[in-house]
Amino acid sequence: MWCSNLTPLATVNRVLLLLVITMAECNTCGPGLVTPGVTIPKGDIMIESGEPLEIFCVLNKSIDIAANRSARDLIFLRDSKVVPSEFLEIINETTVRLYVKQPPPSESMYYCKLQTPANELKPGQSRNTAVCLNKVFVGTKPQEVKNFTCISQNWQNLTCSWEKPENFVKTKYKLRYRFPGRAGGRMQYGCPSNTDETSNYCFWNDSTDPHYRLPYAYYYYNLTGENQFGNASFSHKFHHYGHVIPAPPTDLSISGTTHNSVLLNWSIPYAMHTFPPGLIQRVVYQAEYDTNDIWLFGYSIIVDGLSWAIPLVEHLCNMPGAT
Template identity: 30%
Template sequence: MVVEYGDPLDITCAFDTGTPMPNASRFLAFRKNDETVSPEVVTMPHSKMNDVRASLLQTEIVNSTTIKLHIDKPNKVSADLYTCLMNNTPVSLNFVTVGTKPQAVEDFNCISYNFDNLCSWTPPENYVKTNYHLTYTLRDTSSRRGHNEYFFTLKMENVFGEISTTFQNFAHGKCRKVSTQNLTNLVFPTVLPEPPENLTVISTTSSSVYLRWQLPESMQIFTPGVHHRIFYQSEYDGKQWSFGGEITDNATQKEKFFNLTNLQYAHALYDIRVSLRSADAIVDDESTWSRHASVTIRTDSKVPDEPPKTIIGGFELLHFGDDLQFGEVYIYWQQIPKKKRNGPDFRYKISVEANPALQPSKLTDNYAKFDNLSILSSHMFHIWSENARGLSLEKSIIMVPSHRDLVEKPKNFAKVDYGGGRYELCWKTPKIPPFQHLQSYTIFWCEDKRERPHQCGGRINWRVIPLTTRTQVSVAKDGIFQFAVSANTGRSSSGMLWAPCTGVHDKNMYKIKNLQLKLNGLGYTELQWTLKRDNCHCHRIVGFIVHYCQMLSLVTLECRGGNITDLSHDTLYKFTVAVRIENNLTGQQTTGDVDFVGTFHRIWDNHLAELTECSKCGRKFFPHRIEAHRRACAGLRIELKNKK
């Protein structure tokens, strides 16, 4: 039984056995899905049910053999079971479905997947079976309108009636409804193809791949045709995809060929992807592209494009003792990145001009070592990149000058680690003879797992800087970095001087040693000391701190605290001196270790005097009648002005 939603439901049940049975209707009842119908949705009976029939439906007695169930407006339902009982025994069954007439569909969408299942939609909820019939009509061939004009008619029908809706579409997704159904956000009928089939590589070069593929079979009869798009990615590109091209001509061809050119890397793996979409698709709609077909291929090898990079000063010359004829020479270069090696079996080749038989005792990825090389004459070194295909067409050159022309190396080269990849480098200017003119310095750095004197195995980088004796370098990350410097003229260089250790930025590396009283006269004394430092810092001296105080005991060397007044002559005093430095990056000042001496017999006040350097070494006055005169780089003369 099918009931339209909104109409009442009436079910009658009659008991007729052919033999008269008085009041048979008193033994009849209805039950719905094993549940009692709620009183508010049924017609109340003329008589009350007895306790035996309390779980049965209440009914209206029509006559002695018939009862009736009435519901004004049953809910929508796919199937409810109504059972007529005679003394709790089923005598008849009725399945009831409550639904509506055909309703307007939702999200009508004509995207065709590979030219199949052209249109789709979501039917509205209806428990009455509804049939849908979709037809389409091509444009009138006698018309001059565009070829991509269609009429779609959707007919919906069930037992309560039928409705039809017709949609008309035009190019570029402009749609309009012809019938009275109000649908919004209609999608332009678009074919979404399957991926290309049989994607294969026909041939390769070191910079190109020639491809072939076919259209899916069902798309080969698609009248508008399809466009093709190519993307690619090399093994060195991470997750970055590059656009290879788009084919829009001859859109109905069943088989396509494409030469993917201008590939950057030889002997590299490439992932190539090809996708399709309808030639009538909306240009800016990415969703109209099909899933991709892909192929992975390695480009052909070729000789390296370039030799390793070198720079003036990229060598280290070591000679030992008084031997000025032979020495060890290290020739350094910058490693070729893997993506530029262009082939298997990559290596470097180095030879000495005018002496090709001379071979290095050690050859690595970033340097070559030559033993017992004569330093009485200059040497020209040629360096190539090489793989299984051969040598690079170009070569790099490094010239190692003779001992006579060699520039003196900078002095006291040091590096300080400030953390976060920041380093400060400093050195002293080398002595340059009159026939040489210093023009620049080259700073080298290289990451390794160990400090000097171990040779660095990482990639060497460099930077040329003007004539200064201090610079800062920032690297990409924290780690162990070795640094070197070379001094360069227009035609020669000192070669590389490596920093022997790494300084700590917040530690004072200067120490006062051998503090002495050199002169002791009436009202004054002279202090002298030796300034010691290690080779691992670049801190700048900004002054010295001099403490002095009266000593209680020559044994304990302890000082009396507080102010000293009413002093007498012939008193023993202790002096301490410390050096004050300034952090060149942060500007903070720290005081280093102290040294002391005590043999001065004279009346002095307990006082802290800060003695700073003066540019002209002239007279400089300090509080509390302390006056300092610079007499030498290793000492200060301190006088007490007696104004009494």
Template identity: 30%
Template sequence: MADLTTRITRKFQLYIWCMVFISLPCLSAKCLNVDISVNLYPEGTLKIKYGEPLELFCVTDSNYSASDIHFINGRNNKNMDSDIVNSTTRRLYIAMPEKQLTTFYCRNNKTKKVCLARVLVDSPPSDVTDFNCISKNVDILNCSWTRQPSFSIIRYTLTYSVNTLPVNPPCVPTQIESTVYCVWKTNSMPRYRQQEETQFFDMTACNAVGCNSQNFTVDHFSIVKPDSPYELKILKYGTHSVYLEWKISHNIVDFLSCGVDHIIQYQLAKVDNGTHFRTVDTSNLPARNRTYRFHLMDLPYAHMQYDLRIYIKSKMAKSRQYWSDFAYKHFTTLSEEPMRPPTIISGAFDQYTRGNE
């Protein structure tokens, strides 16, 4: 069986070579229609999918022979081994060329003339592995990823779907260095669908040798980064407590059905290290309110300056990057009457009792 396969393969190869010998005499030695006594076939840019062979023919006219021409690799300017096909033609064959974008030259040694061809060997775009989206306050949706390495330009399109139907037109992304991204807003075309709990995306990436398609599913409310709370104020001051009030964005209240978590932190302005904040329990705060109030108690000192910070995030968010920026307030607690006189060192004062006169 193996011998039969070998005989068939050899017969097929002979058939191909016969066809080459028949057709090559009609090949012209004009390089891009300029008669310089040498030419390369195929002309122009040869695009090869990685894993397929590279085959080039160098042809001269009848005034010269195949011994007068040779191939040159433009990356190192070295001559390349090739086979003589007929009296005026050489063949360069590489069964498994590496990925590259290289210029190959066919040179006539007697006339010193050269003809060139660009050879691209590449794979279709590989899968994107770091597709990531972030929603800015359920107002702007930005999805980004890293451009995959390639010897040719990769063109991406990204389309999101609603109820399995693509929403057109697709996004043609912007690229800054190796980062590629698409942005949807409430006034873009198509617009940002703020109410959808799950976002579905279809990506197509194409380069010179092929395309690759991928699908991504994004848990929408887990990638929302809210705006910071605003209108933070103190409704009532105490010696060891303050009564706080703040508001959160309409978008967060209206669209974020899961609600938000809070972090409330404070530090003693003149005592604590600038990076050290004390965190209080906020588990009793409701998940969805337009306006929040909180009684911050058990502050350690009266008549003390404090720095206050409040953050919020979607209850669905898991990563630290989705916490909002903080709202900030600086306040001073009320003074109180001392509970006892100051402690003194024994002997520090000279006591004198004055009798009745």
């Protein structure tokens, strides 16, 4: 919500303003445009949240439509809504000042317009004539990202992703990482491409540069945000081995079936044979006449072999891939 806080300009500011107004009489709102005045400053305005917004609108009385008008005929609109009068101050005959003490974080268009009295309107003439406009961005220093997540698929690649917080000024984030220990801390590695700046993720495998480094249990990430209001860094300690998703087993086959047991054979996914914490595989099964939501669990096992026997099975009808 806006807070009105119009304060008289200091003498030195008034002198500078008079110089600016004199210069404004020779300028237009934009190249090739003929309008009855200008706004100061010109163009886009970027301010940090908590700082005030100040825009001057200055009439150019050499333009016919403004010849008999004054600052009292000037209004401001924020997007499509008229700015309340408590945010405006008439400086002199040709200049009005808009001042908002703490505008909310936003991206808005501010329009200065010249109002023609209703009794002076000609047929088909609009009451409001555009003087000039500014696009105003109110943003913050870089903030912590949301949902920073890293996942390794089958211990063969690694993807880190995150969500940028809302900010109305352009903010880019850069990801770097290092490894534990004195030697690991001396070197820092980045994203193989600029996807950390453009798409909020990084991907590594054995063909990227830098490549995916398998044998480290922990990564230390540093995500740095940068915009025109400053820089900020955020650290994340990532437990690598705790975020590896193995691929489903392959070459599943059934053999050695008897009236009360069956022997299952499968292959462990490539790369997972040497995964340091080991691979836990779990077998679930369902009898032919069980309801679909009932599954029986075999033992959870850490295996080096490739087969496992299920005892006391009457009818084996389905077995999803173990993970």
